[in-house]
Amino acid sequence: MSDIGHNSGEPQTGGVAADRLRSIVERVERLDQERKALGNDIKDVYTEAKSAGFDVPVIRKLIQIRAKDAAEVEEQEQILDLYRRALGM
Amino acid sequence: MSDIGHNSGEPQTGGVAADRLRSIVERVERLDQERKALGNDIKDVYTEAKSAGFDVPVIRKLIQIRAKDAAEVEEQEQILDLYRRALGM
Amino acid sequence: MSDIGHNSGEPQTGGVAADRLRSIVERVERLDQERKALGNDIKDVYTEAKSAGFDVPVIRKLIQIRAKDAAEVEEQEQILDLYRRALGM
Amino acid sequence: MSDIGHNSGEPQTGGVAADRLRSIVERVERLDQERKALGNDIKDVYTEAKSAGFDVPVIRKLIQIRAKDAAEVEEQEQILDLYRRALGM
DNA sequence: CGGCCGTCTAAGGATC
DNA sequence: GATCCTTAGACGGCCG
Numbered sequence: 384m385s386d387i388g389h390n391s392g393e394p395q396t397g398g399v400a401a402d403r404l405r406s407i408v409e410r411v412e413r414l415d416q417e418r419k420a421l422g423n424d425i426k427d428v429y430t431e432a433k434s435a436g437f438d439v440p441v442i443r444k445l446i447q448i449r450a451k452d453a454a455e456v457e458e459q460e461q462i463l464d465l466y467r468r469a470l471g472m
Numbered sequence: 473m474s475d476i477g478h479n480s481g482e483p484q485t486g487g488v489a490a491d492r493l494r495s496i497v498e499r500v501e502r503l504d505q506e507r508k509a510l511g512n513d514i515k516d517v518y519t520e521a522k523s524a525g526f527d528v529p530v531i532r533k534l535i536q537i538r539a540k541d542a543a544e545v546e547e548q549e550q551i552l553d554l555y556r557r558a559l560g561m
Numbered sequence: 562m563s564d565i566g567h568n569s570g571e572p573q574t575g576g577v578a579a580d581r582l583r584s585i586v587e588r589v590e591r592l593d594q595e596r597k598a599l600g601n602d603i604k605d606v607y608t609e610a611k612s613a614g615f616d617v618p619v620i621r622k623l624i625q626i627r628a629k630d631a632a633e634v635e636e637q638e639q640i641l642d643l644y645r646r647a648l649g650m
Numbered sequence: 651m652s653d654i655g656h657n658s659g660e661p662q663t664g665g666v667a668a669d670r671l672r673s674i675v676e677r678v679e680r681l682d683q684e685r686k687a688l689g690n691d692i693k694d695v696y697t698e699a700k701s702a703g704f705d706v707p708v709i710r711k712l713i714q715i716r717a718k719d720a721a722e723v724e725e726q727e728q729i730l731d732l733y734r735r736a737l738g739m
Numbered sequence: 740c741g742g743c744c745g746t747c748t749a750a751g752g753a754t755c
Numbered sequence: 756g757a758t759c760c761t762t763a764g765a766c767g768g769c770c771g
Contacts, residue, residue: 400524404531407521411514411535418510422746425503432496435489440748442493446500447767515769527647529771533640551622558619567703578702582709585699589692589713596688600751603681610674613667615654618753620671624678625762689764707766 429439522528565578611617654667696706 403524404521404526407517407524407526407531408535408538410517411531412538414510414514414517415535418507418514421503421507421510425500425507428496428499428503432493435492435496437493437496442496442500443747446497446504449497449501511769530643530647532770533643537640551626554619554622558616565704581702582699582704585695585702585704585709586713586716588695589709590716592688592692592695593713596685596692599681599685599688603678603685604751606674606677606681613670613674615671615674620674620678621752624675624682627675627679628682710765 429442432442433439518528518531521531565576565582567578607617607620610620654665654671696709699709700706
């Protein structure tokens with residue numbers, strides 16, 4: 384038998400599992416809307432940059448490099464932390 | 473001569489174009505952080521869904537289909553418009 | 562050390578890796594030429610269609626829709642398969 | 651009245667215009683299939699290149715540069731031809 | 740870690 | 756003929 388979710392004894396229609404599913408779907412859709420909105424905001428900033436005469440792909444590359452650098456700094460700190468714990472500090 | 477942005481007469485370092493560029497980069501990075509945070513929130517919801525015994529890929533597909541249906545209504549209207557123009561209406 | 566391809570011990574110039582690279586580039590360029598030629602052939606057909614009095618954008622849309630319909634049949638089968646697996650069938 | 655193609659006096663169904671349209675659609679679809687097949691072939695070559703340890707985006711860039719150079723050579727020859735005709739040669 | 744999805748770039752078409 | 760825009764292909768990130 385294939386029930387929805389874990390509540391094996393619950394009715395499949397109008398039950399708590401259905402409510403739970405609805406909640407999940409709605410929350411994801413809501414979050415995804417906000418996420419898309421931020422994507423549009425970013426696009427707007429790039430449009431503004433282009434209007435100001437900047438080279439947008441170059442700026443994208445620049446931000447990408449900055450993000451990578453930040454990630455590597457993070458990685459270095461994690462390694463440092465590993466060493467510190469290895470040394471009991 | 474390769475200047476930054478439109479301000480051809482401005483100094484390349486410390487000028488207004490550099491400030492403008494800095495503003496653009498910082499705004500994009502800020503928005504992108506928020507965007508990534510929302511991505512994590514969505515991931516959390518799916519993790520919760522999985523814990524509740526739901527089939528996550530199926531839920532993803534469900535949400536995808538709901539979004540696509542909305543998009544196709546738009547598309548149909550565009551096609552209808554194309555045909556109307558082809559027929560001189 | 563930055564070598565070409567996997568052949569860490571090979572000389573960088575005149576080695577087998579260079580030959581391999583040359584082969585790849587030439588094959589891609591050859592295939593791309595044929596691809597561009599087909600694009601021109603398609604363009605010719607549309608030119609003929611226009612000469613015959615047909616509405617080319619509408620024909621393009623028609624072909625696009627036919628392709629999309631075929632793709633959606635595939636997609637539906639994939640979704641069905643997903644659901645079947647989700648239900649353990 | 652909106653007829654298909656130029657043959658204003660022909661019947662709209664089963665007429666020569668419908669046959670002509672069908673011919674056009676089928677030829678375009680056929681050519682497009684071959685075009686897509688070549689795209690897949692190219693993709694296969696790149697997959698092979700990747701397996702051999704090459705950096706695929708770099709190879710793409712390389713081919714792009716070569717294509718541009720070829721185009722410029724072509725352009726130079728056209729200009730040369732223009733000059734030759736201008737000089738009656 | 741290999742494939743898949745969404746996003747970004749770039750090529751091609753429609754429009755003026 | 757040039758420009759803008761839309762769409763197909765390539766790249767990066769995410770899931771399985």
